[in-house]
Amino acid sequence: MRKQYLLLILLILLMTAACAGLSDWSVSLPNDYEVWHIHANEILIKYVGSASDAEEIPSFVKEFAFQDQYVFTRNIASIQQNNILSEKYYVLDTRSREMYGCYDSLNELCAAVTQDGISMPQKWYRTSPMPEIADSSTEHS
Numbered sequence: 019m020r021k022q023y024l025l026l027i028l029l030i031l032l033m034t035a036a037c038a039g040l041s042d043w044s045v046s047l048p049n050d051y052e053v054w055h056i057h058a059n060e061i062l063i064k065y066v067g068s069a070s071d072a073e074e075i076p077s078f079v080k081e082f083a084f085q086d087q088y089v090f091t092r093n094i095a096s097i098q099q100n101n102i103l104s105e106k107y108y109v110l111d112t113r114s115r116e117m118y119g120c121y122d123s124l125n126e127l128c129a130a131v132t133q134d135g136i137s138m139p140q141k142w143y144r145t146s147p148m149p150e151i152a153d154s155s156t157e158h159s
Contacts, residue, residue, distance in 0.1 A: 049112035083139035
């Protein structure tokens with residue numbers, strides 16, 4: 019009986035290890051940037067090109083949008099601290115690899131980008147559940 023329990027525990031551990039990364043996904047963005055869902059607690063905008071001086075938007079990205087060369091995000095400190103009052107907004111210029119923000123509200127973000135001649139995106143994507151444009155065939159670490 020003890021061997022059966024040990025075997026069951028070993029099988030569960032092996033299945034858990036084999037399933038790591040199954041919920042990972044990514045979305046390709048302009049100019050070698052991607053949204054990466056690494057696990058439930060980490061979703062970020064990552065530069066995947068060869069330059070070493072690229073800005074990246076840190077986790078936790080709750081929503082994102084993109085158009086032309088710009089990526090827009092709505093972030094929270096962490097999924098455990100999902101407080102609408104602590105949301106921050108960022109804009110990433112993927113050509114110059116510069117990040118703007120953090121802005122404390124969508125209105126502040128809109129005013130800042132409009133002043134710079136950038137139009138606000140029409141379509142925003144939530145990061146949970148996985149957006150329909152995501153590629154789930156990649157694994158990130």
